[in-house]
Amino acid sequence: MSAADTAVTPNASLAEFDRTTSRWGQLTMGVALILSLAAPLYLVFFTDLGITAGMIWTAYLAVAAAFFVLWFVEPITYYPVLGPAAMYQAFMIGNIANKLLPSALVAQAAIGAKAGTKRGEFAALMAICGAAMVHVISMLLFVGILGTWLVSIIPTDIVDVARLYIFPAIIGAVLVQLVVTMKQPRVTVIAVVVAALVLFVLVPAVPALAKPATGVVVLITAVLAWFLRSRKTSATATTLVN
Amino acid sequence: METALTPEGLSTDILAIANMPVLWVLALGVFAAIIVQSLVYMKAARKAGPAADISEAELKTSFRAGAIAAIGPSLAVVLVSIALLTLFGTPAVLVRIGLVGSAATESASASLAAGTMGATLGGADYTQAVFVVAFMAMSMSGAGWMLATLILTPILRRGDTKLRRVNPALMAIVPAAALIGAFASLGIAELGKTPIHILSVIVSAVTMAVCIFLAGRTRATWLREWGLGISIIVGLFAAYLAHTSGMAPVA
Known part of the structure; x- marks a missing residue:
């Protein structure tokens, strides 16, 4: 390859790489999106359970009220770290902060590539591919096959207890984990006080608010957290954001 | 409906x-x-x-x-x-x-x-x-x-x-508030259910706190990623003990 060639080709081949990854990234993510919605839709339409559209929309609104902020915030937050190609991987594979980002960092360190460079971007992309393969195989093998078999042999009384108390057993740990990793004591206090007031004072007084209660808590917490934020830290925030 | x-x-x-x-x-x-x-x-x-x-x-x-x-x-x-x-x-x-x-x-x-x-x-x-x-x-x-x-x-x-x-303070506070608000609400809602629900929430929360503490104090950083799994198992075990010892309301 002549020197003149290498001056032009890198840009052309990087542009082709961007085109390929974004086209296939969008396509595969679109397919995953449709398939993941098709499963519950199949149950709604092809089982005779008497589920109405009203039930689904009511449930969806309650969930959306709690999470819609995060739908937008998470992609914006991770974009600078992941880059466009890996975005389509990350939001399909999940567990970004605790699995994909560490994998990417380890790979960059292994070949001495700096984040923010093309070398770094490629190393991260390959690392996420590696992480994806390990994850897909372990999920299919250990959950799909082994887990399904395990559940079939565990005594039903244990399964019943597990089913009944699994959610409280998850939520306690998740809450502690969130509070510790976020390091936002002020927001935490506001959230707990608002949640207690809404759930144990407001909802009993206004039963109509029972269904959207979590959404109400999220909204009030966000507004209060913003207006009651520490002005001192927000002044120095520019140096703390990263 | x-x-x-x-x-x-x-x-x-x-x-x-x-x-x-x-x-x-x-x-x-x-x-x-x-x-x-x-x-x-x-x-x-x-x-x-x-x-x-x-x-x-x-x-x-x-x-x-x-x-x-x-x-x-x-x-x-x-x-x-x-x-x-x-x-x-x-x-x-x-x-x-x-x-x-x-x-x-x-x-x-x-x-x-x-x-x-x-x-x-x-x-x-x-x-x-x-x-x-x-x-x-x-x-x-x-x-x-x-x-x-x-x-x-x-x-x-x-x-x-x-x-x-977008204002960095806004991007730091609002997502954190939305996340903590949602999970605090769900966690506190569990406290309004049966005594065993309350027990499960508390045991799971304490187990996670111990895992995070140990991960920070020792070199056992793996406790960070296994914390949730361990807390669920310990929380469920506590629930099972309480349930079988008759703490459960008769259904």
Whole structure:
């Protein structure tokens, strides 16, 4: 390859790489999106359970009220770290902060590539591919096959207890984990006080608010957290954001 | 509204519908999409490697390093997923907990959705119909993340300056408030249920606190990723002891 060639080709081949990854990234993510919605839709339409559209929309609104902020915030937050190609991987594979980002960092360190460079971007992309393969195989093998078999042999009384108390057993740990990793004591206090007031004072007084209660808590917490934020830290925030 | 449910809809045999073959096929389709994506990406990376100043050997090293680093976290997700199998069935757990979402967001969504049907996750009123509505709602919520990614990535890539110039204090506080607000609300709601629910929340929370403390004090950083799995098992064990020792209300 002549020197003149290498001056032009890198840009052309990087542009082709961007085109390929974004086209296939969008396509595969679109397919995953449709398939993941098709499963519950199949149950709604092809089982005779008497589920109405009203039930689904009511449930969806309650969930959306709690999470819609995060739908937008998470992609914006991770974009600078992941880059466009890996975005389509990350939001399909999940567990970004605790699995994909560490994998990417380890790979960059292994070949001495700096984040923010093309070398770094490629190393991260390959690392996420590696992480994806390990994850897909372990999920299919250990959950799909082994887990399904395990559940079939565990005594039903244990399964019943597990089913009944699994959610409280998850939520306690998740809450502690969130509070510790976020390091936002002020927001935490506001959230707990608002949640207690809404759930144990407001909802009993206004039963109509029972269904959207979590959404109400999220909204009030966000507004209060913003207006009651520490002005001192927000002044120095520019140096703390990263 | 709830009178629309048919007698079949009131059955509590969740796994009878949650493990239907069609759902397995759709779940495997999502896995296939991820595998195809990775293969296409790796081929593209190998082709453009020289232009990015990265050799084929380095690409391989990166792949292997990423794969090895993912083993621990993946197995931690496996443990949590198995615990959730009885609630959602294998196909839903594979797609929702294993891939797109996480144990935290998906079980939270399911709990919220069940609440709108007047039911508790896993309780005596957790019928097939409640499961299907919860599964639908969490899939729609998961679609929110994917749609946002599909819409925002091209925008961020074209000229991300405007979106990134959003007030940094706003980007630091509002997401944190939304997350902590949602989970604090769900956690405190559990405290309004039976004594065993309260016990499970507290035992699980304390176990997680111990895991995080030990991970910070010792070099056992693996406790960070295994913390959730361990807390769930310990929390469920406490619930089982309390349940069998007669603390449970007679159903």
